[in-house]
Every structure is written in C-alpha cells, then in structure tokens.
Amino acid sequence: MIYKNKVSIVIPTKNAGPVLKDLLFMLTNQKTSFPFEILAIDSGSKDQTLNIIKSFPTVRLIEIPAIEFGHGKTRNFAIKKTTGEFIAMLTQDAVPTSQSWLENFVATIEQDEKIAGVFGRHIAYPHASPFTRYELAQHFRGFLEQPIVSLDDSERYKLDEGYRQFLYFFSDNNALLRRSVSYKN
Secondary structure, three states: OOOOOOEEEEEOOOOOHHHHHHHHHHHHHHOOOOEEEEEEEEOOOOOOOOHHHHOOOOOOEEEOOHHHHHHHHHHHHHOOOOOOEEEEEOOOOOOOOOHHHHHHHHHHOOOOOOEEEOOOOOOOOOOOOHHHHHHHHHHHHHHOOOOOOOOOHHHHHOOOOHHHHHHHHHOEEEEEEEEHOOOOO
8 A cells, every 4th residue: 555654643632731832843843754744633622722733734633522532433533534654643742852753663663564553651741740750760661671562472461460461551642553553444
C-alpha cells in the first residue's frame, strides 16, 4: 500500500488548556526526513482548545460530540481519517522533549518489521509532586533493561502475573504504531 504520509499524529482533546499550545508547537517543529500530518480530534471543548488548534494551520481538526467519545472508539475513528503508514498517539498533555522525537520513533520501529509499536517514557512536569516524579522515573527505568518485549515463554505467561503485566503494558500517551496492527479497514 502507498501512504500519503509516513506518520499520522493523532491527539484526542477536550479542554486541554494552555499546555496544548506547547504540544502543537513541538509537533509542528519536528525535524524529520519524511512527511507527516497532525490530527486533533476534539470531543466538546469549552475552553480555548479549539482556538489553540486553529492557530496552527497545519493541524487538522475533527470535532465530535462529547457523548460520542470513547477512548478506543475515538482513536480508531481518528486513525481512519489519517493517511500515514505509522500512527503516533499522544495525549493532549504529552509534550515531546525534542524536535527529533518523531524521527527517533520511526527509526526505532523500522529496525524490525515484527515491531508492532513503540512507546516513550513519561516525564513528569517540573511542578508535579516528588512522588509522581519518582514513580514515573522508576516505572520507565524498568524498560531500559529490556527495551524490546515479546512473548517468548508461554508457560511463564500462564503462571507469572508479573510477566503478563510486563508484556501487557503499552502507553498510548506517547506511542507509535504500525497502521497494519492499529485497526482493520
């Protein structure tokens, strides 16, 4: 299949607040060797979210009624409206830390065609509590030891809840998926 864009970035929004401007600024200023698109799907914002999105002319906006929102349903709907080979999923408050965020994600997933998705760590905002900062750092530190996971021991999977939880974890707060595994056309 031929794709119009290498990556489609999807951001569900509702009353995102001022951090959305930082997010969209970082996304529209990504340094990549490929074309990408940005789609915000809003479910009934009453604050300045829509105005912020509209102030970025390269960001496409789809509005849906709040009653139509469902985490998976809304993301799948948005993905169907995009044209990328890969889908980057971000929440409205997950601001990439560098202009190479998207390039790095694509380089990682393209290392092996069996990689279905990749996710990045969550970094607490400076104003977050010390407990939140510590918890996030500890949680994502575990992935440094084993950055690629796959089911390689069926017996252990049946018997070891911790192993199952380790394999289950995938954060679409900051992730990249192959379109071929994200939904069925």
